[in-house]
Amino acid sequence: MQHQPLSPDEVDRLLDDLPRLAPSPAFADRVVTGVRAAEPWYAPFAAAALRLVPAAPWLRIVMTVTASVMAVAATSALAWLAFHPDAAGDIFSRTGKEATTVAAGVMRAAIEGVLGSGAAGMVESHGAAGAAISIAVLAGAACLAALALGRLTTARRARDLP
Amino acid sequence: MAPPPDLTNLPDAGVAALAQRGREDAFREIVRRYERPVFSLIYRMVRDSAAAEDLAQDAFIKVLNHIDKYQPEFKLSSWLFKIANNVAIDHLRRRQLHTVSMSGSPDATSAEEIEATSFELADTADSPLDEIESREIGSAIERAIGKLRPEYRSCILLRHVEARSYEEIAATLDLPLGTVKTYIHRARIELRALLQHLRE
Secondary structure, three states, rough: OOOOOHHHHHHHHHHHOOOOOOOOOOHHHHHHHHOOOOOOOHHHHHHHHHHHHHOHHHHHHHHHHHHHHHHHHHHHHHHHHOOOHHHHHHHHHHHHHHHHHHHHHHHHHHHHHOOHHHHHHHHOOOOHHHHHHHHHHHHHHHHHHHHHHHHHHHHHHHHHOO | OOOOOOOHHOOOHHHHHHHOOOHHHHHHHHHHHHHHHHHHHHHHHHHHHHHHHHHHHHHHHHHOOOOOOOOOOOOOOHHHHHHHHHHHHHHHHOOOOOOOOOOOOOOOHHHHHHHHHHOOOOOOOOHHHHHHHHHHHHHHHHHHHHOOOOOHHHHHHHOOOOOOOOOHHHHHHHHHHHHHHHHHOOOHHHHHHHHHHHOO
């Protein structure tokens, strides 16, 4: 027997009549169980802070008193520095010098680690310009790596976003 | 305190806004509204009811876990169908399924598996004869849809079962409008050829 193809209208009617199928009755419960409760952005920080609070009441009192003393001391120190600018300048100057020395050491170690000791010596001999160039190169490499990683992550996530 | 609104009367955007605040009843309302459409789409894509249920569950969990990213100017249903289609396509890529059967997965090896992977149509016919005829036609169209390419399947199901416009299908599946029209046109031609045995 020669079969005639169905007309387009007949195919459309068959498709339109397709029923919707139902999952099992417990489907909604399983979905809701699997959903993480939506929480505000600060919730993890609040939870972490709460974990630091001790259970014993006397420990809470000690913690409260210690925190209060530290807060008062820090506020007083800042107020004193605000009214004694010369002393503050001296402190920051010494701290700044020490920080610069530490930063230079870290930088040299990073350049040695990435580019070798020859490069570190060359950067030192070229002074500020060399340091600037090496920082730029290191920062550029880090940015490129971060960009590539970000692209990969975004492409994966974008597929599932509305 | 104001009583909680009746969620069944709220539009999708309103329910989604409540879900964004972590309301479990809003999650349930979204699932209630879309469990059948999402499950139907995924089932007809993967042809295995147990896998379809797991995948539909994954799709809902993905959407509800990222409900904070939902923007009301988009249709919630389109986002759900997009995720549902993605999980189904991923599943098909992992495991190629070719055969269609209303009476169980082709991979079922025992009576329990056949029962677990079969499904019942929601509509029933008026008489036993009608039922047999209806099941035969229903089975044929289901089988024919299962033989289409997955991309054609998504398009034709969204168009006919979910009554989506071409533009919505294009947005949902991230396809150009022209491609959607072509897929649906070709799917209809293939279905006509696959269903020609129904006309005797």
